[in-house]
Amino acid sequence: MDCRYVLWDFDGTLADTSHDVWASLVYAAQRSGGVMEDSYMRDDANLADSMAEIIQHVHPYPGDAYLETFDEDVRVHYRTINDFSHTEFYPGIRLILDELLEQGIRNAIVTNKPERALTRVLGNKGWTDLFDDWICPDSTSGNETNKTDMIAQMLTKHGITPRQCLYVGDTFSDVEAARDNGVASIAVAYGDGDEMALLNSGPVYVARDVTQLHDIINDVVMRKGA
Numbered sequence: 001m002d003c004r005y006v007l008w009d010f011d012g013t014l015a016d017t018s019h020d021v022w023a024s025l026v027y028a029a030q031r032s033g034g035v036m037e038d039s040y041m042r043d044d045a046n047l048a049d050s051m052a053e054i055i056q057h058v059h060p061y062p063g064d065a066y067l068e069t070f071d072e073d074v075r076v077h078y079r080t081i082n083d084f085s086h087t088e089f090y091p092g093i094r095l096i097l098d099e100l101l102e103q104g105i106r107n108a109i110v111t112n113k114p115e116r117a118l119t120r121v122l123g124n125k126g127w128t129d130l131f132d133d134w135i136c137p138d139s140t141s142g143n144e145t146n147k148t149d150m151i152a153q154m155l156t157k158h159g160i161t162p163r164q165c166l167y168v169g170d171t172f173s174d175v176e177a178a179r180d181n182g183v184a185s186i187a188v189a190y191g192d193g194d195e196m197a198l199l200n201s202g203p204v205y206v207a208r209d210v211t212q213l214h215d216i217i218n219d220v221v222m223r224k225g226a
Helices: 018-031 044-048 051-057 064-081 093-102 115-125 147-158 172-180 195-200 210-222
Strands: 005-008 106-110 133-135 165-169 184-188 205-207
Touching: 005 147, 018 044, 018 064, 051 064, 064 115, 093 106, 093 210, 106 147, 115 133, 133 147, 147 172, 165 172, 165 210, 172 184, 172 195, 184 210, 205 210
Parallel strands: 005 106, 005 165, 106 133, 165 184, 184 205
Antiparallel strands: none
């Protein structure tokens, strides 16, 4: 494999962002005059739920008509108020990124996180220079795009073939988006996604922790010891 790029999902793959995402949801719940259900917040996999599902766990329920306002409050808080004080790379991720850069392999982010939020996180944490590029659903004009389209755009933009990159993600939709583009995937089971759905999606490689991810990338991408 002549790997030139490693494409990364962000939340639950590169960084543990759950606490700060919940903080924005709690803010929106408070703005509605309610509170977010404690038991619901104990499972970070619930962060993959739609906003319509999440608002159902605000007590008292503010009503269907409040969904748009709730969504906007979450968006405003996460993009402009949240200081991301609890968002950190998973231990060992920074080492992988640095080693890839040393080998001349570029890192790029393909994420469903809004671009304004992503760039604020990268800037606040001093991570911007670790990535050659990134793409978000709202990075291009027009309609928002999904992961399949974003990976395709990244391949076209940088003139690379599917065999010249890997995609690393923590949800079954990450694996499916990579497969749709002919890109091999590494599924990480330590993130926010549903593990059973992730494994059933048929990833090429599976890493249950960052140490295993490091070993896979060494073997497949950097070819250490080859």
